[in-house]
Amino acid sequence: MIDSEALESERVKLKRDIADLRANLNRKEQCLRELEAAIAAGEDSDEAEESSNDMPTPQTKLTNDDIARYSRQLILQDFGVQGQLKLKNSSVLIVGMGGLGCPAAQYLVAAGCGHLGLIDYDEVERSNLHRQILHSEHRCGMSKAESARIALLELNSHCQIRCHSRLINSMNAMHIIRPYDVVLDCSDNVATRYLLNDACVMLRKPLVSGSALKMDGQLTVYGYGQGPCYRCIYPVPPPPEAVTNCGDGGVLGAVTGIIGAMQALEAIKVIIGLGDVMSGRLLIFDGSSFMFRNIRIRTKRPNCHVCSAQPLITELIDYEMFCGMHATDKDNPLDLLEPDQRLEVKEYHQKLQSQPHLLLDVRPPAEFEICQLPRSINVPLSEILDDSYLKRFAKQLEDKELPIVLLCRRGNDSQIAVQHIKNRFPAHSIRDLVGGLHAWTGSVDATFPIY
Numbered sequence: 165m166i167d168s169e170a171l172e173s174e175r176v177k178l179k180r181d182i183a184d185l186r187a188n189l190n191r192k193e194q195c196l197r198e199l200e201a202a203i204a205a206g207e208d209s210d211e212a213e214e215s216s217n218d219m220p221t222p223q224t225k226l227t228n229d230d231i232a233r234y235s236r237q238l239i240l241q242d243f244g245v246q247g248q249l250k251l252k253n254s255s256v257l258i259v260g261m262g263g264l265g266c267p268a269a270q271y272l273v274a275a276g277c278g279h280l281g282l283i284d285y286d287e288v289e290r291s292n293l294h295r296q297i298l299h300s301e302h303r304c305g306m307s308k309a310e311s312a313r314i315a316l317l318e319l320n321s322h323c324q325i326r327c328h329s330r331l332i333n334s335m336n337a338m339h340i341i342r343p344y345d346v347v348l349d350c351s352d353n354v355a356t357r358y359l360l361n362d363a364c365v366m367l368r369k370p371l372v373s374g375s376a377l378k379m380d381g382q383l384t385v386y387g388y389g390q391g392p393c394y395r396c397i398y399p400v401p402p403p404p405e406a407v408t409n410c411g412d413g414g415v416l417g418a419v420t421g422i423i424g425a426m427q428a429l430e431a432i433k434v435i436i437g438l439g440d441v442m443s444g445r446l447l448i449f450d451g452s453s454f455m456f457r458n459i460r461i462r463t464k465r466p467n468c469h470v471c472s473a474q475p476l477i478t479e480l481i482d483y484e485m486f487c488g489m490h491a492t493d494k495d496n497p498l499d500l501l502e503p504d505q506r507l508e509v510k511e512y513h514q515k516l517q518s519q520p521h522l523l524l525d526v527r528p529p530a531e532f533e534i535c536q537l538p539r540s541i542n543v544p545l546s547e548i549l550d551d552s553y554l555k556r557f558a559k560q561l562e563d564k565e566l567p568i569v570l571l572c573r574r575g576n577d578s579q580i581a582v583q584h585i586k587n588r589f590p591a592h593s594i595r596d597l598v599g600g601l602h603a604w605t606g607s608v609d610a611t612f613p614i615y
């Protein structure tokens with residue numbers, strides 16, 4: 165006997181499958197059309213790579229179309245025709261066409277950057293679309309670099325865009341980076357960060373570095389003027405288990421948009437020589453409280469393995485292997501500030517602990533309850549950042565002679581707190597303890613609890 169219900173359900177299922185296949189085919193055909201149009205409009209990526217050392221002839225004049233298109237930035241006093249021409253003759257390489265690379269590329273192309281290189285080895289996935297705003301539903305499955313090129317050429321067909329749909333690694337990095345003026349690190353892993361840093365130091369290219377995770381982002385420019393490089397700040401990589409990426413921790417698309425747009429701004433400033441470039445400073449953005457903090461980071465490390473006068477690393481290394489290595493207490497990667505802004509725990513113990521001073525512990529109250537140094541006062545970082553601590557310590561802060569020492573668990577939050585207080589009281593002698601309570605246990609009092 166025929167089971168008509170089963171047949172009907174099979175019929176519906178088949179119809180649905182056919183509709184899905186048709187939609188998929190349409191998407192792929194559309195992809196193909198766009199890709200062919202993009203290839204016809206620009207050069208083919210691999211061919212282009214062979215001739216990637218050819219420098220384009222510099223443009224000395226703006227066209228009428230340029231004048232009409234860029235009029236709103238041309239009338240900016242510090243930008244003007246010369247700025248636009250510099251941008252038109254510039255070439256920027258973006259590594260990673262993901263959450264940061266997409267908005268960065270969009271603003272650079274819109275602003276009239278003449279030559280753009282896009283690198284990404286990956287293909288567009290649906291889970292990328294919430295933040296990787298140059299890609300689209302029907303380009304899922306396409307190379308990210310090609311997909312971005314299609315969207316960017318729609319925005320500005322005058323930009324010369326070269327795609328490198330591949331992994332950038334120690335074998336090809338020098339060759340790929342050499343023809344560009346500025347590099348944007350929009351990647352998402354530590355090995356690529358070290359690789360780009362080292363290659364950029366060796367080739368003397370400024371590196372605009374951005375990162376975003378959850379609701380937070382960071383930005384700085386390495387290798388610009390006398391500023392530090394990534395290795396000056398992080399001489400050794402963090403333990404692999406301490407690194408979280410967007411796939412594990414999540415990220416809000418608007419946060420990557422904010423950081424990516426700022427990377428484009430810094431690249432434009434570097435190219436044009438405009439304003440104060442974010443070199444030697446680190447921007448920390450907290451999207452949930454909408455706080456932007458700008459902290460001064462250390463100058464060049466005199467014994468930096470790659471950018472010092474006598475570098476130990478003079479050619480690119482195996483970065484995957486290098487990133488399997490751990491940070492040590494001796495070479496603390498959180499040692500962000502100028503040396504004279506910080507205090508070693510031993511120095512504090514020997515010279516200051518018995519003298520009049522104010523010792524502020526910036527950990528959250530729950531942690532302060534676990535253990536605390538004698539005579540320390542708990543002022544959580546949040547109270548410092550929203551300035552409510554000012555009510556409690558106005559008198560001491562006005563007294564420039566009274567040293568103030570800040571500490572926390574590992575010496576990270578205390579640096580942020582010092583910077584914040586220093587912004588308000590630049591003349592005050594405020595220091596924080598390098599390595600915080602962990603260093604205290606390690607170097608001064610082994611019986612002090614560690615958690």
Ligand SMILES: Nc1ncnc2c1ncn2[C@@H]1O[C@H](COP(=O)(O)OP(=O)(O)OP(=O)(O)O)[C@@H](O)[C@H]1O
Pocket residue numbers: 259260261262263264283284285286291292296308330331332333350351352353356409410411
């Ligand atoms: N060495 C590298 N060479 C080329 N592309 C790289 C390299 N390292 C990272 N990328 C690219 O940088 C981009 C970073 O983007 P993003 O941070 O948004 O992460 P994603 O890999 O797309 O995230 P998800 O984990 O959600 O798939 C990715 O597209 C990745 O393929």
